Amino acid sequence: MIDLIYKIGHFLLITVFATALGLLFMGIARKIIARIQKRYGPPVYQPYLDVLKLFGKDAITHGFIFDFGAVMALGGVIATLFFIPLGSWQLYSMEGTVLLVIYLLAVASLGMAMGTVGSGNPQASIGISRALTQMLGYELPFLVILFSLIFRYQTSSIWGLMQAQAGSFLNWNLFAYPMMALVAFVVLIGMMGKKPFDAMIAPSEIGSGPVVESGGKYLGMLLLQKSITIIIELALYVNLFLGGADNIFSFSFKMLIVWILATMFGSLFPRFRIEDGVKFFWKWPLGIAILQALYIII
């Protein structure tokens, strides 16, 4: 019983921490982009205010699937979060998680997609169709990278992959397989929907795409979902390529570095057309990833 209560407490703690960190990162990103564009930018804590404000607002719904989608999106990412080691924190040390995480993230995406399309707004549908297309683009190189990592270290648990890079920082996959790390970085940008690959959101084109119909608590929940997703993806990158970390603080620091880099990198490029984005992913990242994988398996 004590064990269960402890676990539930752990659950909540991780969730709250990840949400808070994610929102903080989002604030930082807005600030950075503003500075790059020679603006002052909102304060770093602006996303917290946004979330609070959104949950206080009245909202409209388009039927039960709209509600269900929002719940499924948030629930999916929270569930995913528990399989990621954050520094020394990991609730379930279950093995085989790295493939699992990829698919668990899909639950959240499916929930969001279902809810937003359930609103009946065609712009949401267009956004979702683009998002799914782009997902096919970036997931392939990413899965090939995972393939080579798992084959290289003979384990598929993120924890195990992290342990394999222990010792000197030269053991980090960033230095051991720099090309792979670079590909993963590009994939990360795609995953987070940052600038060259943000055709699915495209506010000026399809009215923010999937979230066009969400307001009030729905947008708030999607914001929370977004923040946790960012943490999951960054944590995945840090664990796989930067050797993870012993404690949550250095882990957060590593995530922050990656996030800042990704933000700055993203702000440099204009938007890809959706099929060009997919083509790009299949040409360079996938090609390099396949070469790297061939190098590893031979």
Place this chain on the structure above:
Amino acid sequence: MLTKYIFVPAAAAFAAYILNKKNKKAGATITALVSAYLLLSLALIYGSWELNQSFNLSLMGYQLEFLMALTPLSWLFAVLTSAISLLIAVFSIDSQADFKFSSVFNLNFLLVIGSIMGVLFARDFLTLFIFWELMTWTSFYLISSGKKKMAGRAAYRYLILSAAAAYSFLMAVIFIFQQTGSFAFEPAAEFLLNNSAPQSILLLLAISLPFWVKAGIFPLHVWVKDAHGNAPKEFSPFLSGMLLKVGFYGLIVVFHQLSFFKIIENTIAYRGLPLLSYLFALLGAVTIITGTILAIRQEDMKKLIAYSSISQMGYIIIGIAIATPLGFSGSMLHLMNHLIFKSTIFLALAAVIYRTGTTKMYEVGGLIFRMPLTFAAYLTAIIALAGIPPTNGFISKWVIYQALIEKGYLFLALAAFFGSIASFMYVFKPLSTVFLGQLKPQHQEIKEVPLLMKIPMLILIGVIVLFGVFPGIQMNIISQISGDLGIETVNYSLYSIQGAFGAWNSLYIFNVFAAGFVIALLVFGLAKKSKLVGLLDTYSSGEYVTDAESYHYAYQYYRPFDRLFDNLAAKSLTGFYETLTANLLKSGESFRRIFAAGRVQNYALYSVLLFVILAAVGWII
């Protein structure tokens, strides 16, 4: 005692045919009862693997011996067949009025069930061939009884491919019979093992050809789409769920029981896998990719799912071809799971078609508000199909990935990943366009399907979740099968499977999911209540929206993606076959113009010429 599994459906078929003339629902009811009976009696003989039966027939001086036996593999397939036919029969009780000839449907359906049983229990080539052909023909009639104009043509394509393959099968079998004097599997396997390897391989490839066709593997997949798309909506679940799988049954028999893998064991290998096996797996990979790309392009819901079936068959063949313990278990898991979720999808779509009467996705929309249970069935099934935890579909794909990564088959894994990620795309398309989006005005009055149609869907939803949490149930029989075939078994417990790089534990996952959803629900519930507004009351960038029809994004859902593959799709294999046929016909026509121009005198001249040649030959000799 195995013959009853064949003769009970066969006898019931004719009873159903006659009774159905009196009462429209009698045939389907009989089908359901017979399937339930088969299921029950199969459950009772579980484990008695030494059960076998043989009877002799003296025909024109030849002693023919028909052998039948129960193996774990055939038991599994028989159970799957009877279970799925039970569900479909229950489903179809209420939709009998949709048929032009419902009694013929029930007749053929029961005959298909019986002949599949015959195929499964056969232990000699002759029995196998007889029931295989019976299955092909009866399913041909079932496919061609579809309502659409294309149905006959699609069925014809299916029949031609099957027949051509069956000839090759027969040739090889007769060759083996000449050498061994017996049709039974064991002497054949022995003979093939001791024969010269290239010849044995050729013979076995010829024998396996009908199975490749039935399984819909890449160069021979052309029949699948049209057959599935045009078959009666009640038969599509069976076609995709079971008939395709019977091909895999045959392939497993050829690979293991006819010792194909033993023969090619010592040939050139790539990463420990004989090149031929690798080639099969590559075919599977190509199947996955083609099936997926073509599925994404489809606008017809049944054809889309048919292509998805093709691509999922690729996973199964990859696992069977690499034949590692994990690969085989993954394949068998995926085979069962595919049967379950694909039947669910087809049943859900059948429910939609039953109510709306169309298979074009852009002609419907927003049905979730009218048919919530159908939607739930479809949603559960596509979550399983896309391989999202915690459903059964993810487990099988996970096991297959483990098998592929274990051996480092990069390109197979790449195809598997591609098919898996892209399956989100194609399963989301019907979800979004049929169930979500704007409800069409003409579908405002639609009701949920009747109770007898709901029950099978509910059962299947339950089964998907059940196997998602407790894969050990499936692994139980799979481990018996692999033990029977001489493959090492995978470690498993009721809710976990041991992979190559770590274990799968569905109980954890399920817990975590529950926790995640509870938190999300709390967040949702604690927030302010929201106001319900209509579907047309949306942000439209200032446009004034009046009709739901034009406000539904459904046609060419993934156009940007399709543009990437326009060139490829234009050069589709179907087109290639069609060009081939057209050229063949053209050359035949020009040949005919020379030799058979309708001038009787020329025919006389040819026959005289033949006489001259024969006489000259006779005279010279």
Place this chain on the structure above:
Amino acid sequence: MKFRNLIALVITAAFALIILQAFTITPAAGEITLNEFGKADINNRTAQLYLNKSVNTDNKKVIYQESKNLESGSANIVTSVVANYRSFDTLGEITVLFLAAAGIGVVLNLENSKKKKFAADDSSLILNTGIKLLFPLLLLAGTYIFVYGHLSPGGGFQGGAVIATAFLLKMLSDNKFEIKEISITLVESTAGISFVGLGLYGLVTRGSFLENFMATGTVGQLFSAGIIPLIYIAIAFKVGAELTNIVKNLIEA
């Protein structure tokens, strides 16, 4: 000459040469070959039995106007073969002829086609008058031929053909001449029935279809040869009617 004709010529010539070769080939020992011309050895053939009129009974010498109660009393051996030894074949043969006549009727479909009369002008006086003179003579000649079929060259077929010719000539010469359909049918069916009836009578009395049940008489006499003259009469009427029918159909079509 066209190319195709040339090919046909070459092929037929080759065929003919190959066949002719068979007549000049030197036979190997024990090989059955064709006789040279005029060297047919009928002593070793069934023909000899027919000549001896002794397929069943023992061999006896047959002498003109003397031998009595032979197996077949016909002096004309060919008639013996056609109307006695192989009369079942003959029944088939006239059936073929009947079928041909019926087929012509079906093909030309006279009932439905507008019955155009033979539209030529009146034929020449010479022909007309000649035929008027010849018609009874031809009928007489035909009758003679089939009645004496068992004694001299001739028989039912030949006699029937002559009779049909007589009617053909009559139809050609005389526009107004018309044979009633019913009379042809009547003659033909009566003849056919009597042929079969003779056979059935043989079956009933002698135990075999078309078996001779009458006294065969002395070879060479008019009243001899058992049922052969009767059969030949039936055949003559049947053939005559059928051929007339064919001619009539062809003319009227």
Place this chain on the structure above:
Amino acid sequence: MLNFLEEWSFFGGSILLIFIGLYGVLSRKNMIKILISLGLMDTGVNLLLVALGYVEAANAPIINSVNPSNAAAFVDPIPQALVLTSIVIGTAVLALGLALVMKIYDKYSTLNISEIRGLKW
């Protein structure tokens, strides 16, 4: 020489007749001519059959006052009986063929078989 000629005039001649008929069937365009060719073949076959049964310096197989006994040399009667049958059947075939030709002429107004389109496909 004479013997040779005699022999060839019957065997060779009848075979030649058959093949002339065959050539006619194969090469003529006019249907009536084709029928005539068929008749020629028929005649050739009949002649050949009769010639096969010929016995040198023998009589017709009829017992009469000139040849009062079966001991006299007779030719083989069986081919003759067969030929009798054959002639009748030849007649039937010719008549039926002519009827068909008449019907075809009604339909196509031509006797040239290359102008008859019904069999072209």
